[in-house]
Amino acid sequence: MKPQIRKRAVIVAASALVVTSVGVGVSQAGPEHRDAPPTKARIAALFDGWNDALRTGDPEKVADRYASDAVLLPTVSNRIRTDHAEIVDYFEHFLENKPVGKKIETIVNVLDKNSAIDTGLxxxxxxxxxxxxxxxxxxxxxxxxxxxxxxxLIVNHHSSVMPEG
Known part of the structure; x- marks a missing residue:
């Protein structure tokens, strides 16, 4: 076996071990899509998983969809949230209102195989x-x-009330 192929096999095996050890509760795609290249539709669908997490009423489940160094500029708070605890705090209060989100318009830009932006209304x-x-x-x-x-994972989430609403 070539060294480069062996190295990849070790990385894949280690990744599988980590996934098995910690579970896939945070996964935004099923195991069959983990290595699939991002498409606009797949990125747009990440919102559905986030919205489903809202419906659980569990702020930890929502916050788990964010990277540990994520920045949240929330819809109904003036405070910028920059770590897991602050994001959980925001959702503890936001979830009291049993929010159900619905996209009106979405524009997705896949930047590369590991990053994308979804923006809209x-x-x-x-x-x-x-x-x-x-x-x-x-x-x-x-x-x-x-x-x-x-x-x-969400690394930056900005949401603001429509100014002409």
């Missing part, structure tokens, strides 16, 4: 925990993704 239906009243918040967004350790 989305809306959230929020439910007041005290009254049950619902309201829709229209916002613009940018998700910057990087593939790290075989997983697509």
């Amino acid at each position: 989305y809306e959230f239906t929020l439910t007041d925990p005290d009254t049950g009243a619902q309201r829709v918040v229209e916002a613009r967004y940018t998700y910057e993704y990087e593939k790290r350790g075989g997983e697509w």
Whole structure:
């Protein structure tokens, strides 16, 4: 076996061991798609996994979709969140309103095999925990993704309420 091929085999085996050890709960794609090249459709679909994480009501599940050094500029907070604990804190409060997101318009740019940007417009239906009243918040967004350790993670997420809303 050539040294380069042997090295790749060791890396693949080590990656499989890490995935088996930590699970694939954070995976944004099934195992059959882990090594597939990114497409605009695959990157756009990462939002669905993020939105599903919102529906669990668990801020840790949502925050796990972000890289450890991610930056979150959230929709309904004036604080920039720059680490896991701050991102969890934001979602603890945001999830109280049982948000359900829906993309209105999306533009995806695949930058290379390990990075992509998804930007556009989305809306959230929020439910007041005290009254049950619902309201829709229209916002613009940018998700910057990087593939790290075989997983697509959010490294930068900016969301802001539409200025003319």
